[in-house]
Structure formats: structure tokens, C-alpha cells
Amino acid sequence: MKELIKVRDLNLHFKELHVLKSINMEIYDKTVTSVIGPSGCGKSTYLRCFNRMNDLKDAAIDGEIILDEENIYSRATDVTSLRMKVGMVFQKPNPFPKSIFENTAFGLKIQGKMKGSEIEGRVEQSLRDVWLWDEVKDRLKDSAMSLSGGQQQRLCMARALATNPEIILLDEPTSALDPRSTNKIEELCVELKKEVTILIVTHNIAQAARISDYTAFLYLGELVEYGETKLMFTVPKDKKTEEYISGKFG
Amino acid sequence: MKKRKILEFAGEWALKLSVGISLAFLFLFLFMIFSKGAGRLSISFLTQMPKNGMTEGGIFPAIIGTLSLTLLSMLIAFPLGVLSGIFLSEYGKPAWLVSIIKTSINTLSGTPSIVFGLFGLSVFVIGFNMGVSILSGSLTLAVLILPIIINATVESIKSVPFDFREAAFSLGATKRQVITRVILPAAAPGILTGSIISVGRAAGETAPILFTAATFYTRRLPKSVMDEVMAMPYHIYALMTEGTAPESQVPIAYGTAVVLLLLVLIINGTAILIRYRMRKRRNW
Amino acid sequence: MKTKEFLFKYITLAAASLSILFLMGIILSIFKEGLPLFNDINFSDFIFGRKWHPTDEPADLGIFPLISGSIFVTLGALLVGVPLGVGSAIYLSEIASTNVREALKPFIEILAGIPSVIYGLFGMAVLAPLVRKLFNVPTGLNLFSASIILGIMIIPIISSLSEDALSAVSKELREASLALGANRIETIFKVVLPAASSGVISSIILGFGRAIGETMVVLMVSGGAAMLPKSIFSPVRPMTSAIASEMGEAVNGSQHFQALYGIAIVLFLITFLSSLLMQWFAGRENRE
Structure with missing residues (x-):
């Protein structure tokens, strides 16, 4: 398996609080990797390290995250182009109060490199990728707010996919959705990994087992165990992992 | 026990009465102005020049004057106010500068309008040698309404959910792009509401234009922003206090008051309507 | 980029x-413009001087009558505006049904935007003749009439700000009081109002600032006599009205001109202090 991202000795502090402790791991290209762990273990914060969203919250970070041979925390990194390469979908669907088309085209438009017709093609492709095209093709000009929660979340995925990222980060993307929409997103993840690497944070252990190839178990800011999902869920190496996935705490 | 019942009863009625009296006052006020002035309204009143030492004719030049003062002051204050609001709510650093700016804005909004008039007189009229003119008056009014627009901008930006910012940043937008493409469009109705209210304020103010722009009587319409103008609020005041023929001038003052009142009511009503529709439509 | x-x-x-x-x-x-005046007369004579005869030779430039005119008119306005404004706010936030409140709030906001010169017109043409007849006084343009008009004018300001403060009081606090057997009025006056006191006080200070800084109403309705009022029906000349009515005739740079700017300094300092006080109260609310 080809490594897409290497995390090296990553530490993160919010003021005095030591949130992430010396994490080392590799994320493999075109796979689904899930990060699980009890609430407050730092998994969302960890996810946000990959597109430097923690910069918005004045986090102090040391260590390296290497993507395409480059440390994204080096001084030379342009954060905005990094974020074009690393898409993100949030816990609560958060489309902009704009039309469905404008939402999907947002990333492309701020890049300012493409012509109108190219953008249209890309928007269609992204919406097809998330199985939304047939549902919205006749009403691209309608407000994104008129969509259902599940559709909104898929629109947010399309929005993240439109700039052709190498990896997308999903931060508990189904926790605000009903079971049917959740199913759809899960199926989508499995389908999408042909094109793009997926890193998903979830509090739903069964979900991690269903869709991911690799699983990382995070506890109190430490990476307790990381490996192939199948192995981890059948023969966990660590006692804590076993307790967590068998539902003894969480 | 009985005393408590009586007090409760009395208390409730006292509160109802205070609303009743307030509303009665205000209705009486509006009713008197409209009933005395409405009869004056006609196309010719709106479109004709004053005649015979302002005992007859219309108020066309005063309407033009008020509109030009209001528009120009808005043209100056709106961009400044929105940009200031963006700085205060989105950049907000360094903290010491922000706190000085906020104190300045609060102080400006509490300063009496006549003091703005004196400021305009000594800075614009005399200092910059602009004379008594539309420009001097509009600049003075612009400084007066600036705090309203800034506060409206800050409040509206504050109400834009953090989710939108986060989503925009995650797509690789720069701070400027987040502000101009996501935050400002989402905050626009609120900013608009506040700004429209400030238009109403500018249209109705008298004291700031007393020495900076207004003139009692002119035979011609302004040709440039360097001309002095008649204005509706000043016209009302002048007719009531400096007029020589009250029996024919007081009715004109009422007529002017109705026109000004309608203008301001329409402006503020529009603002409130926009906000109402925005709240109903907003689903975030 | x-x-x-x-x-x-x-x-x-x-x-x-x-x-x-x-x-x-x-x-x-x-x-x-104002400070050069104090080369010629001293500051306390300016503030406490009892005579304002700016056009006499030599001029008397004591603004005590003007200051007291402002203060009396403002106090009168608060006497009218505070009970009615705060009372309306309490009614709207605590007693009125949602429908009534939603209908009245925009109405109040619209009233807050009515130009003061129209209030002045109403005072001159409607209220003053009424006051003259009713109380049998020589002129209806006096302290009393000006206070009433200004008081009405600040009702919307006081009531909308007080209402915000009252609505911000938590529901739990009200429920706790009602659960202890207090009735609605007792809850309002003993629990809700004290909890919202900072906001209500700052609304009153705002009303004060607005009233003392208001020009057109007092210019048109207060009668214009630069003398200490002998009764509530005496005509007075508040500071703002002196500036507005005399600036036109004062020669640029003359002592009279300087004195009018001197009045503006006093006025500015008063409103500056009141806005600081208001921010302090508003801040206290946030801190609590």
C-alpha cells in the first residue's frame, strides 16, 4: 500500500491543555481510515490537524504531517492551497446560504482558474459523485437550505470534492442524520475511495467496522492502537481497545 | 392576603395604563400632524417652488435638498461603516486599537447632534472652506450616522454562524474571500436594515445642517454639491419660528411635516419589513 | 493574492x-474655538454666572441659566418618559401576549425614528396653546411643555432598550419565584426588574443623554428665555437651544462665538460622561 500521509510525533496544545500526544501514523492512499475513541479523546482535533483548521483556534502544534513529500506545518506551506488538496465535511451539514450550484462551485470560484463552462462540468461531476445530480439537476439555482439534511450533507461532500482533493476529512458526518441518510453516506464512502483517500472520525464503532480499511483508536490524546480494521475488531492488541470496541466504556 | 391581591391588581393596571398612555400620546401626535397637514398634500405642493415669501406654493426645493443631503451622506458613510464593521468583527487586532475605536464610536453616538453641527461648521464650512453647502452638510451627517451603520454591521456579522466561516476556510478560501463571499452576503440583510434606518435619521436631522447646509429660502435648485439648499426639517423649523405670516405659513409647515413623516415612515417601514422577511426566511 | x-x-x-x-x-x-474664551473670563464665572447677555457691551457670559434650563427640561422629560417607557417595557416583555408584543415592537421602533423637528412642531402648534389655556399662563412655550414633548420623544428609546434587558432575564428565575407562591406582579417587581436593573438603568441614561442633547424640540417649545426658571411654567433656554438660535448671529471668532463653542464643550462633557456611565452599566450586566 502506498503511503499518502505520514504523521510524525505530532503534539498539540490548547494553552496549557495537552490535547494530542506524540502521534505517529501513516495514512494509505485510496483507503478509508477511521478514527474512533470516546468523546473528548481529541479525535476531531486530530482530524483538523490535516487541513490546519486548528490554526483558527490558536493551537500550538509541533511535529510533522507529511503530504506529498512536504511537511504541511513548514513555513513554506500555503494554507489555502493545502485546504484545496485536503477537503473537509463537518458534523452538522453546513451548506452556505447560496444556491446548490454556488455551493458546489465555491472552491473552484475562489481559485479563480476555471472558465464558466469548465466549472459547470465539474459541478455536475461532483454532484454525480455523491449521487445527488439526479435529485437536484432541475433546481441547481434553488437555495441549498431547501434540501433535506442528508442531501445537504452530500452537497457538502460534493463541495469538498469539486476541487479534486487528494484526501477528504469527514468529522462525524452522519451524527446529525437519520439512519437512511447515514446508510447512503456510508455506501458513498466505500464508492468514493476509488478516487480519493478518506479519513473519517466517528463515534459509531459499528460504522468504523462497516466502512473502513484501517482504524485508529485514540484515547486521552494518545494513539493507543492503529491497524487494519478487520484485525483490530477481531483480535485487538490492547486491553483498552478491546474494552472500547466491546462497549465497556465510551 | 387581601393586600397582596389589591397590589397585584393595581400593579397590572398601572403597567397597562403606562402602555395605554404612551400609545395614546403617540397616536394623538401622529393623528394631529396628519389631520392638519394631509389636506395640504397635492402634486403641486410637491413639485412647485415656494411663492410670495413662502406663504404659498410648494416645497420642491426642500424635498430635493433633503434627498441630496441624505443620498450624499449615505454614499460617504455606508462604505466607511461597513468596512469599519468588518475590521472590528473580523480582524479585531490589535486589541488596544479596537478598544479605542469602540470607545470612539460609542462616544460619537452619544454626542448631541448640535455639537456635530458646530464640528461641521468649524471643520468643513470654515476649515476646509467648503462654505455652507450640500457637501459640508452631507459630511457632517455622514459622521453622525456612521456609528449606526458600524453597529449594524458588527451585529449582523456576529449573527453569521461560525459554521459558514469554517466551511469556507476548509475549502481553501483566504480570510478576505471568507469575508466577501460568505460572511457579507449572509449579513447583508441586517446591514441593509441598519443602514436604511440611518437614512431615515439623516433625512430627519435638523441641528447638524443648521449652520452647514441649510438655507431658509432660495429661488433656485442646487446646481452642485457646493450650493446651499433648503431641507424639509429646516423648512418646518424656519416656517414656525422665523415666518412673518403664521396664518399661511403654519399650514405649509404641517404639509412639509407630513411629507417628511411619510418619507421617514416609509424608509423605516422598509427596514423593518426587510428584517421581518429575513427572519422568516432565514433557516440558519 | x-x-x-x-x-x-x-x-x-x-x-x-x-x-x-x-x-x-x-x-x-x-x-x-471655545477655549480662547477663558483667556478673558474665568471658567467658574462662565459656568456659574447668573446672567447670559451675550450681545450687551460688555457682554455677560454666564451660562448657569442655560445649564439649569437644560437640566430642568431633562429632569422633566425623565419624569414623563421613565415611568411610561419602563412601564411599557415591562408590559411588553412580561404581560403582553406574543402577538401583541410582535405587533407593538415595530410600531415603537418606527416612532423612535420620527424626526425631532416634527415633535417640535406638535409642541408649538398643538400642546403650547393647550397648556396656555388649561393653566392660564402667559405662554405655552415653557419648561412644562418642553418636558412633556421631550418625555414622549424618549419613551420609545427607553422602552425598547429596557425591554431587551427584561427579556434577557432567564425564565428559570421567573419560574422559581412563581413556584414560591409569588404572584406575577411580585415576580416582576421583586425578581425580574432587579435582575434587569443594569440594562434598565442604562436605558434611562441613554434617555437622559438624548434629552439633554436634543436641540429642535427645546428650541421650538421651551420659550427661549435665558433666565433661571421661577416655576414649571417659566420659559427657559437650554444649552442646545442657545447654540442653535444664536450661532447664526454670532460673528465668527467673537467672544459670543467662542462662548457658544464653550457651551458645546460643557454639553459634550456631560454626554461623554453619561455615555461612559452607560457603558459601565451595560458592561456590568455582561459581567454578571
Whole structure:
């Protein structure tokens, strides 16, 4: 398996609080990797390290995250182009109060490199990728707010996919959705990994087992165990992992 | 026990009465102005020049004057106010500068309008040698309404959910792009509401234009922003206090008051309507 | 890309800094024109002098009658505006049904935007003749009439700000009081109002600032006599009205001109202090 991202000795502090402790791991290209762990273990914060969203919250970070041979925390990194390469979908669907088309085209438009017709093609492709095209093709000009929660979340995925990222980060993307929409997103993840690497944070252990190839178990800011999902869920190496996935705490 | 019942009863009625009296006052006020002035309204009143030492004719030049003062002051204050609001709510650093700016804005909004008039007189009229003119008056009014627009901008930006910012940043937008493409469009109705209210304020103010722009009587319409103008609020005041023929001038003052009142009511009503529709439509 | 970011940020910074410049401009301009006066007369004679005869030779430039005119008119306005404004606010936030409240609030807001010159017109043409007849006084343009009009004018200001403060009081507090057997009025006056006191007080200070700084109403309705009032039906000349009515005839740079700017300094300081006080109260609410 080809490594897409290497995390090296990553530490993160919010003021005095030591949130992430010396994490080392590799994320493999075109796979689904899930990060699980009890609430407050730092998994969302960890996810946000990959597109430097923690910069918005004045986090102090040391260590390296290497993507395409480059440390994204080096001084030379342009954060905005990094974020074009690393898409993100949030816990609560958060489309902009704009039309469905404008939402999907947002990333492309701020890049300012493409012509109108190219953008249209890309928007269609992204919406097809998330199985939304047939549902919205006749009403691209309608407000994104008129969509259902599940559709909104898929629109947010399309929005993240439109700039052709190498990896997308999903931060508990189904926790605000009903079971049917959740199913759809899960199926989508499995389908999408042909094109793009997926890193998903979830509090739903069964979900991690269903869709991911690799699983990382995070506890109190430490990476307790990381490996192939199948192995981890059948023969966990660590006692804590076993307790967590068998539902003894969480 | 009985005393408590009586007090409760009395208390409730006292509160109802205070609303009743307030509303009665205000209705009486509006009713008197409209009933005395409405009869004056006609196309010719709106479109004709004053005649015979302002005992007859219309108020066309005063309407033009008020509109030009209001528009120009808005043209100056709106961009400044929105940009200031963006700085205060989105950049907000360094903290010491922000706190000085906020104190300045609060102080400006509490300063009496006549003091703005004196400021305009000594800075614009005399200092910059602009004379008594539309420009001097509009600049003075612009400084007066600036705090309203800034506060409206800050409040509206504050109400834009953090989710939108986060989503925009995650797509690789720069701070400027987040502000101009996501935050400002989402905050626009609120900013608009506040700004429209400030238009109403500018249209109705008298004291700031007393020495900076207004003139009692002119035979011609302004040709440039360097001309002095008649204005509706000043016209009302002048007719009531400096007029020589009250029996024919007081009715004109009422007529002017109705026109000004309608203008301001329409402006503020529009603002409130926009906000109402925005709240109903907003689903975030 | 980078330069655009930089430019945008500093343009907004420059725009925001203009507010400081404008405030400085106001302060400097009134002090520059007003301070030279105190080379000729001393400050306490200016403030406490009982006579205001600016056009006499030599002129009497004591603004005590003007200050007291302002203060009496403002106190009168608060006497009218505070009970009615706060009472309306309590009614709207605590007693009125949602429908009534939603209908009345925009109405109050619209009233808050009515130009003061129209209030002045109403005072001159409707209230003053009524007062003259009703109380059998020589003129209806006096302290009493001006106070009433100003009082009505500040009702919407006081009531909308007080209402915000009252609505911000938590529901739990009200429920706790009602659960202890207090009735609605007791809950309002013993629990809700004290909890909202900072906000209500700051609304009153705002009303004070608005009333003492108001020009057109007092210029038109207060009668214009620069004397200490003998009764509530005496005509008075508040500070704002002196500036507005006399600036037109004062020669640029003359002592009279300087004295009018001197009045503006006093006025500015009063409103500045009241706005500081208001911010302090508003801040206290946030701290609590």
C-alpha cells in the first residue's frame, strides 16, 4: 500500500491543555481510515490537524504531517492551497446560504482558474459523485437550505470534492442524520475511495467496522492502537481497545 | 392576603395604563400632524417652488435638498461603516486599537447632534472652506450616522454562524474571500436594515445642517454639491419660528411635516419589513 | 493574492480608525474655538454666572441659566418618559401576549425614528396653546411643555432598550419565584426588574443623554428665555437651544462665538460622561 500521509510525533496544545500526544501514523492512499475513541479523546482535533483548521483556534502544534513529500506545518506551506488538496465535511451539514450550484462551485470560484463552462462540468461531476445530480439537476439555482439534511450533507461532500482533493476529512458526518441518510453516506464512502483517500472520525464503532480499511483508536490524546480494521475488531492488541470496541466504556 | 391581591391588581393596571398612555400620546401626535397637514398634500405642493415669501406654493426645493443631503451622506458613510464593521468583527487586532475605536464610536453616538453641527461648521464650512453647502452638510451627517451603520454591521456579522466561516476556510478560501463571499452576503440583510434606518435619521436631522447646509429660502435648485439648499426639517423649523405670516405659513409647515413623516415612515417601514422577511426566511 | 489580503485588511483598518479621527476632530474643533474664551473670563464665572447677555457691551457670559434650563427640561422629560417607557417595557416583555408584543415592537421602533423637528412642531402648534389655556399662563412655550414633548420623544428609546434587558432575564428565575407562591406582579417587581436593573438603568441614561442633547424640540417649545426658571411654567433656554438660535448671529471668532463653542464643550462633557456611565452599566450586566 502506498503511503499518502505520514504523521510524525505530532503534539498539540490548547494553552496549557495537552490535547494530542506524540502521534505517529501513516495514512494509505485510496483507503478509508477511521478514527474512533470516546468523546473528548481529541479525535476531531486530530482530524483538523490535516487541513490546519486548528490554526483558527490558536493551537500550538509541533511535529510533522507529511503530504506529498512536504511537511504541511513548514513555513513554506500555503494554507489555502493545502485546504484545496485536503477537503473537509463537518458534523452538522453546513451548506452556505447560496444556491446548490454556488455551493458546489465555491472552491473552484475562489481559485479563480476555471472558465464558466469548465466549472459547470465539474459541478455536475461532483454532484454525480455523491449521487445527488439526479435529485437536484432541475433546481441547481434553488437555495441549498431547501434540501433535506442528508442531501445537504452530500452537497457538502460534493463541495469538498469539486476541487479534486487528494484526501477528504469527514468529522462525524452522519451524527446529525437519520439512519437512511447515514446508510447512503456510508455506501458513498466505500464508492468514493476509488478516487480519493478518506479519513473519517466517528463515534459509531459499528460504522468504523462497516466502512473502513484501517482504524485508529485514540484515547486521552494518545494513539493507543492503529491497524487494519478487520484485525483490530477481531483480535485487538490492547486491553483498552478491546474494552472500547466491546462497549465497556465510551 | 387581601393586600397582596389589591397590589397585584393595581400593579397590572398601572403597567397597562403606562402602555395605554404612551400609545395614546403617540397616536394623538401622529393623528394631529396628519389631520392638519394631509389636506395640504397635492402634486403641486410637491413639485412647485415656494411663492410670495413662502406663504404659498410648494416645497420642491426642500424635498430635493433633503434627498441630496441624505443620498450624499449615505454614499460617504455606508462604505466607511461597513468596512469599519468588518475590521472590528473580523480582524479585531490589535486589541488596544479596537478598544479605542469602540470607545470612539460609542462616544460619537452619544454626542448631541448640535455639537456635530458646530464640528461641521468649524471643520468643513470654515476649515476646509467648503462654505455652507450640500457637501459640508452631507459630511457632517455622514459622521453622525456612521456609528449606526458600524453597529449594524458588527451585529449582523456576529449573527453569521461560525459554521459558514469554517466551511469556507476548509475549502481553501483566504480570510478576505471568507469575508466577501460568505460572511457579507449572509449579513447583508441586517446591514441593509441598519443602514436604511440611518437614512431615515439623516433625512430627519435638523441641528447638524443648521449652520452647514441649510438655507431658509432660495429661488433656485442646487446646481452642485457646493450650493446651499433648503431641507424639509429646516423648512418646518424656519416656517414656525422665523415666518412673518403664521396664518399661511403654519399650514405649509404641517404639509412639509407630513411629507417628511411619510418619507421617514416609509424608509423605516422598509427596514423593518426587510428584517421581518429575513427572519422568516432565514433557516440558519 | 497576498497583497490583496494585506490591502483589504488595512483598508478596513483605515476605515475603522477614521472614527477615532472624527471624534478627535469634534473634540479639537470645539476646544479650539471655545477655549480662547477663558483667556478673558474665568471658567467658574462662565459656568456659574447668573446672567447670559451675550450681545450687551460688555457682554455677560454666564451660562448657569442655560445649564439649569437644560437640566430642568431633562429632569422633566425623565419624569414623563421613565415611568411610561419602563412601564411599557415591562408590559411588553412580561404581560403582553406574543402577538401583541410582535405587533407593538415595530410600531415603537418606527416612532423612535420620527424626526425631532416634527415633535417640535406638535409642541408649538398643538400642546403650547393647550397648556396656555388649561393653566392660564402667559405662554405655552415653557419648561412644562418642553418636558412633556421631550418625555414622549424618549419613551420609545427607553422602552425598547429596557425591554431587551427584561427579556434577557432567564425564565428559570421567573419560574422559581412563581413556584414560591409569588404572584406575577411580585415576580416582576421583586425578581425580574432587579435582575434587569443594569440594562434598565442604562436605558434611562441613554434617555437622559438624548434629552439633554436634543436641540429642535427645546428650541421650538421651551420659550427661549435665558433666565433661571421661577416655576414649571417659566420659559427657559437650554444649552442646545442657545447654540442653535444664536450661532447664526454670532460673528465668527467673537467672544459670543467662542462662548457658544464653550457651551458645546460643557454639553459634550456631560454626554461623554453619561455615555461612559452607560457603558459601565451595560458592561456590568455582561459581567454578571
